[in-house]
Amino acid sequence: MSIFSFPSFDKHEHVSFKEDAATGLKAIIAIHNTNLGPALGGCRMYPYQNDHLALDDVLRLSKGMTYKSALAGLPLGGGKAVIIGNPHTDKNRKLLLAMGDFIDNLGGSYITAEDSGTCAEDLKTIRERTNYVSGVSDGRKHNGDPSPHTAYGVYCGIIASLMHKRGAGSLKGIRIALQGAGSVGRHLIELLINNGATVFTSDVNKSNLDKASALGAVIVDNNTIIAMDVDVFVPCAMGGVINDDTVDIVRAEIIAGAANNQLVDSSHGERLKDRGILYAPDFVINAGGIIDVHYQRIGGSSEESEAHTKRIGSVLGDIFKRAELENKTTTSVAETIAEEIYLDKNLIPQLDDVA
Ligand code: NAD
Numbered sequence: 001m002s003i004f005s006f007p008s009f010d011k012h013e014h015v016s017f018k019e020d021a022a023t024g025l026k027a028i029i030a031i032h033n034t035n036l037g038p039a040l041g042g043c044r045m046y047p048y049q050n051d052h053l054a055l056d057d058v059l060r061l062s063k064g065m066t067y068k069s070a071l072a073g074l075p076l077g078g079g080k081a082v083i084i085g086n087p088h089t090d091k092n093r094k095l096l097l098a099m100g101d102f103i104d105n106l107g108g109s110y111i112t113a114e115d116s117g118t119c120a121e122d123l124k125t126i127r128e129r130t131n132y133v134s135g136v137s138d139g140r141k142h143n144g145d146p147s148p149h150t151a152y153g154v155y156c157g158i159i160a161s162l163m164h165k166r167g168a169g170s171l172k173g174i175r176i177a178l179q180g181a182g183s184v185g186r187h188l189i190e191l192l193i194n195n196g197a198t199v200f201t202s203d204v205n206k207s208n209l210d211k212a213s214a215l216g217a218v219i220v221d222n223n224t225i226i227a228m229d230v231d232v233f234v235p236c237a238m239g240g241v242i243n244d245d246t247v248d249i250v251r252a253e254i255i256a257g258a259a260n261n262q263l264v265d266s267s268h269g270e271r272l273k274d275r276g277i278l279y280a281p282d283f284v285i286n287a288g289g290i291i292d293v294h295y296q297r298i299g300g301s302s303e304e305s306e307a308h309t310k311r312i313g314s315v316l317g318d319i320f321k322r323a324e325l326e327n328k329t330t331t332s333v334a335e336t337i338a339e340e341i342y343l344d345k346n347l348i349p350q351l352d353d354v355a
Contacts, residue, residue: 010063012032014106022091029103030062032062032066040112041061041113042080043112043113045115047084051084065290070342071315071341074214103130110132127183134293146292153285154258154288154292158192158256158280161232161316163317164321166321167322174197175230176231178236179241179257180235181236182205182237186209200225202221227251228251234256242268253277257286262282266331273323274297278320281319284316284334285312287312319333
């Protein structure tokens with residue numbers, strides 16, 4: 001199949017392939033759009049079963065970054081990199097240095113960051129060969145880890161969702177079911193409990209559950225958390241959590257969480273809308289991480305990053321209102337607004353515009 005006929009190709013500006021026999025590096029970098037700025041997106045390492053799956057993944061993720069950065073009001077485009085290989089057995093210093101050379105050859109049109117299968121240490125190695133790396137520890141409070149900022153953005157998004165649905169954003173007396181008490185989940189549990197919510201949580205990792213329990217969360221069964229009678233369901237574990245089997249059993253009136261790709265496809269967004277469940281699109285509500293990566297890159301402070309992240313609430317509020325007005329799903333409205341922004345960069349919201 002020609003790359004141009006891949007459904008996920010969708011007007012990508014540039015796609016580069018690298019196979020390096022000396023180091024075993026096999027990688028693809030996809031740049032979807034650079035209208036707003038250089039394409040920033042993580043470098044994923046995964047043992048894809050074949051090259052087509054790797055290409056499809058990198059193209060889909062790269063386009064997603066264009067939408068995420070546009071809606072986050074960042075001067076960045078969308079891109080992504082994948083290294084085809086097992087991060088536990090195939091990753092080594094020479095391979096990462098070769099990846100650094102590959103990124104450097106693109107002259108800054110793509111800037112890399114951490115993703116699944118790569119960590120801050122790997123980025124430091126890559127940075128030995130290229131400056132086009134973000135999210136490496138810079139000695140700031142959170143040591144380069146974007147998770148606390150992602151959690152804060154989701155927190156702002158939950159408040160905005162409550163405001164839209166109930167006309168009040170207070171967390172007092174609000175019951176929340178949060179799936180996945182990992183890096184983002186734990187920071188979020190702390191924020192939610194400190195602000196008056198009752199948080200129920202589940203995970204497949206016992207030590208993460210112990211940490212969540214120490215923060216005051218109530219531990220519940222992971223198989224039934226999605227159907228709990230709560231106000232807000234907060235997916236912070238894996239993608240695809242809203243699917244044919246689960247879309248009709250959710251009882252919360254709001255779904256607002258950090259996990260990427262929560263809806264398996266657009267039909268699940270339609271079904272949530274028909275059931276009167278407000279869905280905060282994942283690529284809008286979980287942008288705190290990319291916002292923080294941006295501020296790290298330009299040498300901004302944690303406070304600047306937090307102030308910018310706060311606007312996720314008002315962006316979501318606008319999406320919710322427009323979706324209601326146009327009788328569309330929140331995801332389709334978010335995609336339309338992202339396109340309006342990146343296809344006409346004069347529309348990029350400035351931080352000063354945001355109260
Ligand atoms: P993490 O790996 O630290 O935490 C994920 C948690 O989910 C872990 O505790 C894991 O045990 C648990 N989990 C995995 N599978 C599960 C399952 N089937 N059922 C219940 N729990 C399960 O990851 P994270 O950094 O906290 O990210 C959480 C989600 O948010 C991911 O989908 C990630 O892609 C997304 N996200 C994270 C960031 C960030 O800044 N870290 C930014 C944007 C989006």
